[in-house]
Amino acid sequence: QVQFVESGGGLVQPGGSLRLSCAASGFAFSLYGTNWYRQAPGKEREWVAGISSTGGVTSYAESVKGRFTISRDNAKNTVYLQMNSLKFEDTGVYYCKSSVTAWGQGTQVTVSS
Numbered sequence: 001q002v003q004f005v006e007s008g009g010g011l012v013q014p015g016g017s018l019r020l021s022c023a024a025s026g027f028a029f030s031l032y033g034t035n036w037y038r039q040a041p042g043k044e045r046e047w048v049a050g051i052s053s054t055g056g057v058t059s060y061a062e063s064v065k066g067r068f069t070i071s072r073d074n075a076k077n078t079v080y081l082q083m084n085s086l087k088f089e090d091t092g093v094y095y096c097k098s099s100v101t102a103w104g105q106g107t108q109v110t111v112s113s
Contacts, residue, residue, distance in 0.1 A: 002026035004034075004079075004096045009107030012086055020081040020107055022096035030054075030074040032098040036081045038109075040092040048094070049081060063089075086111045 008020040022034070033052045039045040049060045049070040058070050069082040079096055086109075093106035 002101055004098070004101055004104045006094060006096055006104055006107040009094060009109045011110045011112060013113055014087060014111055016086050016111070017082070017084045018086065018109060020083065020094055020109070022079040022081075024077040024079070024098075024101075027098075027100050029077040029098075032100060034072065034079045034096055034098045036070060036079075036094060036096050038090075038092040038094045039106075040089070043092075045095070051079065083109070088112070 003025055005023045006020060008018060010018060012018055031053055033050060035050040036048040037045050038048050047061060048064055049068055051058045051070045051072055055072045060068060067085045072079045083090065088111050091109060091111045093108050095103055095106040097103060
């Protein structure tokens, strides 16, 4: 089955860190760029970060630039999102996706004191 499975979410205090993982299966992961998205309660899903197939090119939404880092390990078919200095507004369900996958279940991130 062509899919990503997201994990690593949880409850964290403002200023804290989390590392999300996204495991790919069923397709040639190393050939495709991958993006992270998030959806906050009551809001549209938004793009957060993207990484090229080799990992050589990354890009970020302005709201997370300098705080989040996207990376990938093609040997493990996995993409990561390191999230530091988390803010209340980072709360939401985080998803990863490439051009050949559907939306997965996502992983919940809650930033709360």
